[in-house]
Amino acid sequence: MPLTGIEIFKLLPKTNCGECEVPTCLAFAMNLAAGKAELSACPYVSEEARAQLEEASAPPIRPVTIGVGDRALKVGGETVMFRHEKRFENPPGFAILITDTMEESEVDARLEGCKLQYERVGLTLRPELVAVRDDSGNAKKFEAVVSKVKQNSDCGIILMSSNPDVLAAGLKVCTDRKPLIYAATGDNLDRMAELAKENSCPVAVKASNLEELAQLTTKLTEAGVKDIVLDSGSRTLRQAFEDQVFIRSAALNKKFRPLGFPTIVLPCEMTDNPMKEAVIASIFVAKYGGIIVLSDFQGHSLFPLLVERLNIYTDPQRPLATTEGIYEIGGPDENSPVLLTSNFSLTYFIVSGEIEASKVPSYLLVKDTEGLSVMTAWAAGKFVADAIAPFVKKCGISDKVKHHKLVIPGYAAAESGGLEEKLPGWEIQIGPREGAHIPAYLKAWTP
Numbered sequence: 001m002p003l004t005g006i007e008i009f010k011l012l013p014k015t016n017c018g019e020c021e022v023p024t025c026l027a028f029a030m031n032l033a034a035g036k037a038e039l040s041a042c043p044y045v046s047e048e049a050r051a052q053l054e055e056a057s058a059p060p061i062r063p064v065t066i067g068v069g070d071r072a073l074k075v076g077g078e079t080v081m082f083r084h085e086k087r088f089e090n091p092p093g094f095a096i097l098i099t100d101t102m103e104e105s106e107v108d109a110r111l112e113g114c115k116l117q118y119e120r121v122g123l124t125l126r127p128e129l130v131a132v133r134d135d136s137g138n139a140k141k142f143e144a145v146v147s148k149v150k151q152n153s154d155c156g157i158i159l160m161s162s163n164p165d166v167l168a169a170g171l172k173v174c175t176d177r178k179p180l181i182y183a184a185t186g187d188n189l190d191r192m193a194e195l196a197k198e199n200s201c202p203v204a205v206k207a208s209n210l211e212e213l214a215q216l217t218t219k220l221t222e223a224g225v226k227d228i229v230l231d232s233g234s235r236t237l238r239q240a241f242e243d244q245v246f247i248r249s250a251a252l253n254k255k256f257r258p259l260g261f262p263t264i265v266l267p268c269e270m271t272d273n274p275m276k277e278a279v280i281a282s283i284f285v286a287k288y289g290g291i292i293v294l295s296d297f298q299g300h301s302l303f304p305l306l307v308e309r310l311n312i313y314t315d316p317q318r319p320l321a322t323t324e325g326i327y328e329i330g331g332p333d334e335n336s337p338v339l340l341t342s343n344f345s346l347t348y349f350i351v352s353g354e355i356e357a358s359k360v361p362s363y364l365l366v367k368d369t370e371g372l373s374v375m376t377a378w379a380a381g382k383f384v385a386d387a388i389a390p391f392v393k394k395c396g397i398s399d400k401v402k403h404h405k406l407v408i409p410g411y412a413a414a415e416s417g418g419l420e421e422k423l424p425g426w427e428i429q430i431g432p433r434e435g436a437h438i439p440a441y442l443k444a445w446t447p
């Protein structure tokens with residue numbers, strides 16, 4: 001069980017040296033108990049106390065990393081039941097299923113599917129994992145498919161088999177990619193624990209109910225395996241969903257360590273209907289899948305899932321923002337119009353989309369308003385002449401156009417006079433209030 005602030009305090013040096021950036025050991029202890037501080041911030045805690053305190057400062061759901069380098073996926077580490085309480089921390093990973101009995105061409109097609117990626121609000125959205133399942137029972141066949149996946153994809157790998165010998169064959173070729181091995185069960189637990197420790201890999205545990213699941217994770221933990229992923233074994237939506245909620249609640253609200261791990265869910269084993277599978281996956285994006293295994297990646301279902309994940313795993317206290325700067329839309333030149341907007345992502349996407357639709361190549365100046373829309377930023381004093389003029393001067397747009405005409409949003413029309421004063425030589429033009437009117441406005445615009 002986690003320690004209270006006072007219990008933690010008793011284990012600290014009590015010198016109040018302040019090196020942990022709070023004035024007293026007691027304040028540090030309280031922060032540690034509340035999960036607001038890292039134990040590593042105190043350099044003076046004894047080794048003996050550290051072992052005890054690590055337990056107290058560990059997140060209630062252990063973070064687990066699959067893969068290495070840039071493509072490593074971290075799941076777990078969650079601290080709240082509901083996004084609005086704080087934020088969800090580590091987005092779930094999407095995995096595509098490949099089996100060792102598939103035709104070569106099918107394997108190739110699925111590996112191509114792993115390359116799907118989309119740009120959105122300045123981020124690259126893409127799936128992270130390939131799950132290779134042993135359907136043949138043949139270690140050599142499994143090893144060959146794993147080897148092919150490793151050579152042709154930089155995604156993280158999940159090795160799926162109930163036979164530890166088959167998994168060992170797969171691990172032989174990809175252990176350096178730190179795959180997730182799936183799954184330890186009551187029948188193979190000891191051997192799977194050995195494999196996980198020998199290869200420093202996380203291991204998934206599969207049980208037929210939550211009680212058995214907790215027993216298995218306890219045994220694995222006692223055997224020295226720390227990085228565990230949970231599969232409750234349910235393959236109906238209702239039961240699997242209930243299990244996800246129960247696991248999250250047990251870990252966070254009851255501090256029940258045996259279920260304090262991220263989960264893996266398999267919509268690919270819950271339906272044969274691809275659209276239904278996507279809908280099921282979307283439910284686990286919201287609550288509380290750690291890894292979501294799909295039978296295939298198709299753009300029309302993967303893209304909405306990636307966007308849903310992006311939205312749910314953003315910080316609800318911070319609006320999505322686009323980077324400040326000059327955005328060139330449609331290949332503008334020195335005679336192209338220059339428009340200005342705020343860096344609230346939704347505003348940026350609406351305005352840039354309408355400029356694109358107009359087919360009039362343009363420059364779009366995006367002013368940092370801390371993610372606020374034009375009207376809100378204007379009311380908050382972040383989209384006014386005093387703030388806009390220095391940005392226009394320093395962003396370098398003067399070097400890109402011959403004319404000096406700046407189109408500001410209709411909602412900021414009150415700033416036109418102030419801007420003409422602060423930007424000598426610039427003509428300030430009042431653009432439309434609504435994005436939908438931008439195409440007509442641009443078509444009629446002349447330098």
Ligand code: SF4
Nearest residue numbers: 016017018020025042
């Ligand atoms: S650094 Fe350690 S010893 Fe110093 S005040 Fe913080 S908790 Fe106490």
